[in-house]
Amino acid sequence: MSPKELRIGTRASQLALWQANWVKSELEKRYPGIVVSLVKIKTIGDKILDVPLAQVGGKGLFVKEIEEAMLRGEIDIAVHSMKDVPTDFPEGLGLCCITEREDPRDAVISRGVRFTDLPLGARIGTSALRRQAQLLKVRPDLEMVIIRGNVETRIRKLDEENLDAVILAAAGLKRLGFTEKVAEYLDTELSIPAIGQGALGIECRLSDPVITETIAFFNHPATSYAVRAERALLKRCEGGCQVPIAAHGTVTGSELRLVGFIAAVDGQRSVRGEISGPAAECERLGAELADRLLAQGGREILEEVYQREIANGDETVV
Structure with missing residues (x-):
């Protein structure tokens, strides 16, 4: 038995909406007649764009407000990028399923130059400390530049901030159709991905068996x-x-x-x-x-x- 209506909580970024719409589409295919709607929610991570994420502090920067909406009964499920999901959940909520992983690798967007061929002292745009650490281990000459914003914004910063390359998750680039901009996919032995990178997680109220059964097929x-x-x-x-x-x-x-x-x-x-x-x-x-x-x-x-x-x-x- 599936519900007649289901509300999906999501961030409003282009990638988050792609992910939520994919879940919506799969639900509609599996349960003809179900009415699925998206509820866009702005998180603290979306509001603070002029500070590196590592300096914002706290956990759950991209999920807290969505979880609060679920606890208030305003949404039924939430679709998250797994790399954004903290390891602990508010009481009553939990991760009900994890979808098949898209490409987990990091990707180099440059002017056609591969990572090993980047010039001495090249300026690299990234938002992740774990990327910085791994790439500096191999190339300590690189200058790391913290960049924030959605996928399109980060790609634009290649030119806007005179960068030699930008490093982004391959999964997001593939989902949004930006693969033609990729100069190279970094092997996971060189740049180990973020925890959960490439996978989506669907969170719901653990006390709602109808919802948990409805979405179980995503796991x-x-x-x-x-x-x-x-x-x-x-x-x-x-x-x-x-x-x-x-x-x-x-x-x-x-x-x-x-x-x-x-x-x-x-x-x-x-x-x-x-x-x-x-x-x-x-x-x-x-x-x-x-x-x-x-x-x-x-x-x-x-x-x-x-x-x-x-x-x-x-x-x-x-």
């Missing part, structure tokens, strides 16, 4: 195992989406392989490791790899990152 088991492992690593490290932590899980048959990475923002200190085991034990594997990385120096690296934020007053920026 992709292999992606779910991989992303749950990545999120378990992040949770054990007590990190948010704006710290230099990366992880990428892949499932082959019933086996899961997880690669994890913790780094200083300048990339000069880092720890990396991997673990394999039964996919069904994904969360245990993620936590175990996190413990290894923290013991190998990751804890000290993260403490320095957080102390630097406090020294700069970043935790007070709202």
